[in-house]
Amino acid sequence: MIAMQYSFTLPADYDMAIIDRRIRDKGPLLDGFPHLRFKAYLAARKHDDGLRSAENLYAPFYLWDAPEGLNNFLTGPGFATVSRDFGWPSVRTWMVWHAELAPSIGSARFASRTVETIAPYSDLGQYRSDAIADAQAAARDGALASVTAFNPTDWTLVHFGLWDRVPEVRREQTQLYAVGHVSLP
Template identity: 65%
Template structure:
């Protein structure tokens, strides 16, 4: 799941940094949350493919009850009061690869690509899953791949310790301010 806010070019992004610093730990251990990456991008920052200032957290849930619990809860109500009512994108997850050092993520990349009508979805899924495994073997801390059958798109989301080398033009790169993880136990 991901929602995002495009912020004005003159927006003080230190406000987003502070929000992440203070509110990020509040979702640590949230029910059914595999992880939440608190993401931001600054217009024209070196190494980022952003032409806008963005605040766009990405969530991986292990059950629909987690999405409902968050979207129906006080945290989302506060977010919408502060920033407006976002479109929330969701994908059916094809595959997840998570390495042991997820909390060390400092960068993220997200690519959303169209799925051509009448595509062989099983073949696309197999390729995406193999790509996810390979990406983690080559340095990503986590990779999530999935698809949205309402808009026929595929998502590839990765977390990194360093900015991804030579991201494609259709890839959004973000800074990661905090990663919320399940409760230890």
């Protein structure tokens, strides 16, 4: 599996209702997309005290079963449209170490994402074991999806969760989002 995310930082005075409408109108278009485990349509508002975001963001997060799904999406009309409308984003990818998905994943209303740097010469086996344990703990704590994955190009680890409530933030670098739609197979 492959985790993927791109993010658009929007101006502080941007009308985020435009993003809400885009998610409502376009979100269902990816339902049933081949090789997609889920796509979470995520947004964060700078002035939303509950999610404590420093910026206005539109930042979809994907979990793919196989590279063919990712490739077909990035070379298809959906990505061409979002790039035309918001600019050419950097697309981050991570190889999945562990993913737990609850049957009720479609009811997620909030998401958390933490990206951390893996220090040089770390014990990657231990890092992986700890990350998997963290993902399992998040699932026990009520996460509807809990994904942990790493990228050996820039040595980062991502912890991603989907929730039906605002999750407890345990790391300073955690970004919280509102979920507008979850596309499923």
